[in-house]
Amino acid sequence: MTHFDTIVMGGGIGGLAVAAMLGRAGQRVLLLERAGVLGGRADTTEVEGGYLLNLGGHALYRTGHGARVLGALGVRVRGGRPSRGPRPQGLWQGEAVALPVGAGAAFGAEGWSWGDRWEVGRGVAAAVATGGRGQEGLPLARWIDARFERPRARALFEALARVSTYANAPERSSAGATLAQVRQALVGDVLYLDGGWRTIVRGLEEAARGAGVEIRLGAAARRLEGEGRRWSVAWDEGEGSAEAAVLAGPPSMARGLLGAGRLGAALDGLVPIQAACLDVALDGLPRPEGGLLLGLDAPLYASVHSGAAALAPEGGGVIHAMKYLAPGEVTEPGADIEALESLLDVAQPGWRGRVVHRRALPRMTVAGAHALAERGGLAGRPSVEIEGIEGVFLVGDWVGDRGMLADASLASAERAAEAILARSRAVCRVA
Ligand SMILES: Cc1cc2nc3c(=O)[nH]c(=O)nc-3n(C[C@H](O)[C@H](O)[C@H](O)COP(=O)(O)OP(=O)(O)OC[C@H]3O[C@@H](n4cnc5c(N)ncnc54)[C@H](O)[C@@H]3O)c2cc1C
Numbered sequence: 254m255t256h257f258d259t260i261v262m263g264g265g266i267g268g269l270a271v272a273a274m275l276g277r278a279g280q281r282v283l284l285l286e287r288a289g290v291l292g293g294r295a296d297t298t299e300v301e302g303g304y305l306l307n308l309g310g311h312a313l314y315r316t317g318h319g320a321r322v323l324g325a326l327g328v329r330v331r332g333g334r335p336s337r338g339p340r341p342q343g344l345w346q347g348e349a350v351a352l353p354v355g356a357g358a359a360f361g362a363e364g365w366s367w368g369d370r371w372e373v374g375r376g377v378a379a380a381v382a383t384g385g386r387g388q389e390g391l392p393l394a395r396w397i398d399a400r401f402e403r404p405r406a407r408a409l410f411e412a413l414a415r416v417s418t419y420a421n422a423p424e425r426s427s428a429g430a431t432l433a434q435v436r437q438a439l440v441g442d443v444l445y446l447d448g449g450w451r452t453i454v455r456g457l458e459e460a461a462r463g464a465g466v467e468i469r470l471g472a473a474a475r476r477l478e479g480e481g482r483r484w485s486v487a488w489d490e491g492e493g494s495a496e497a498a499v500l501a502g503p504p505s506m507a508r509g510l511l512g513a514g515r516l517g518a519a520l521d522g523l524v525p526i527q528a529a530c531l532d533v534a535l536d537g538l539p540r541p542e543g544g545l546l547l548g549l550d551a552p553l554y555a556s557v558h559s560g561a562a563a564l565a566p567e568g569g570g571v572i573h574a575m576k577y578l579a580p581g582e583v584t585e586p587g588a589d590i591e592a593l594e595s596l597l598d599v600a601q602p603g604w605r606g607r608v609v610h611r612r613a614l615p616r617m618t619v620a621g622a623h624a625l626a627e628r629g630g631l632a633g634r635p636s637v638e639i640e641g642i643e644g645v646f647l648v649g650d651w652v653g654d655r656g657m658l659a660d661a662s663l664a665s666a667e668r669a670a671e672a673i674l675a676r677s678r679a680v681c682r683v684a
Contacts (some may be wrong), residue, residue, distance in 0.1 A: 263501030265293025265511030267662035269457035274670035278465025287473035297449030304534035312572030316441030318664035328456030333561030339544030372406035389630030394443035421577035427630030445562035529589035621651025
């Protein structure tokens with residue numbers, strides 16, 4: 254059995270990042286990935302004609318932990334800011350309306366009364382000024398109740414919260430965590446990436462391999478046993494031992510490998526953030542001037558990602574549409590995708606005749622855990638270090654008290670690497 258300093262299970266961006274950091278620090282690292290390719294949910298599919306589709310609409314928060322960690326690892330990404338493109342539109346009672354947000358918000362948003370604009374402006378200003386500090390245990394809906402009286406203004410703020418967090422649970426989402434994310438989206442802005450999110454995956458893979466990390470694909474971790482500094486891991490066709498083990502997959506993977514008995518209540522009560530996605534490649538955009546269409550009275554999103562980033566050949570377009578699902582929401586089979594198709598009828602009338610490729614993903618897990626008010630927001634997610642289990646570390650977008658979505662995945666990767674290195678330095682000192 255080969256011995257490693259650390260075995261990382263899961264080759265999404267979280268697993269790749271922690272492996273690269275440990276490899277750079279001189280550790281001998283093995284990374285196991287169940288699938289035949291790296292990247293997990295950050296993978297990008299290239300379809301006929303050179304169109305690049307992320308697994309559902311993805312945007313990188315420019316000032317988030319993710320961008321910072323990628324920068325520290327030397328992973329360079331390029332792309333465009335959708336906010337600099339066409340003015341966003343909202344869908345209200347079946348009609349597209351201009352939104353009073355973004356540059357020149359006070360102008361060109363006909364149909365919005367001054368009262369609506371005042372409430373939206375005041376809500377956004379409060380979110381930006383406080384970033385939700387001190388509101389972690391308050392449900393988002395209660396924060397909104399205190400500031401919004403006008404239905405359409407309220408609907409717009411809720412839509413901004415959804416598009417920033419992907420969460421559709423105002424009664425349960427932490428106001429503090431949500432407002433911090435709204436601020437990050439509005440002030441820090443986001444990037445759609447040229448070449449799709451696989452550029453992140455490739456950059457991290459290069460960093461990991463360059464640091465000597467051994468990567469096995471098609472290698473699902475099946476068993477994890479041990480304690481302290483002696484852990485053994487069995488995967489399809491192999492076995493290895495290590496001083497530390499990193500679980501960089503979903504919560505179900507941690508539960509499966511460690512067992513409920515060992516984990517105790519550490520992973521209880523997590524509520525995943527989920528979405529129904531429709532990704533389409535078109536040989537031409539019926540409305541080239543169209544950009545983002547955000548549902549106000551329905552939790553819907555459609556955006557022309559190729560408008561801001563290099564994702565389609567000349568003249569073609571890539572659109573990601575999404576329905577933000579409420580926790581436990583169950584709909585008739587196909588109903589969510591039909592709703593997204595109807596949304597595209599408004600955003601890009603005639604799109605159905607221009608389809609080169611269409612992919613429906615009716616239930617994607619966007620993040621493994623909501624930041625819930627009842628758990629105190631981000632601080633209520635499981636920690637990187639599991640109480641009572643020394644030597645096993647968690648990484649993912651459901652782990653740790655920093656950031657949401659990919660930011661959380663990369664921030665927890667950084668924290669896991671720091672904890673593992675601090676632990677091995679402590680041994681060196683004792684020795
Ligand atoms: C529709 C959608 C939209 C999103 N939009 C955004 C966005 O706009 N901005 C943003 O920041 N984030 C976004 N995200 C979230 C982002 O994609 C994830 O946070 C990030 O990719 C998670 O990376 P990860 O490595 O933590 O997990 P994953 O990508 O899930 O990787 C885990 C890996 O573990 C592997 N694995 C599982 N079990 C085993 C096992 N037993 N042994 C070995 N390997 C195993 C899996 O195959 C997988 O490759 C979005 C996600 C979705 C689905």
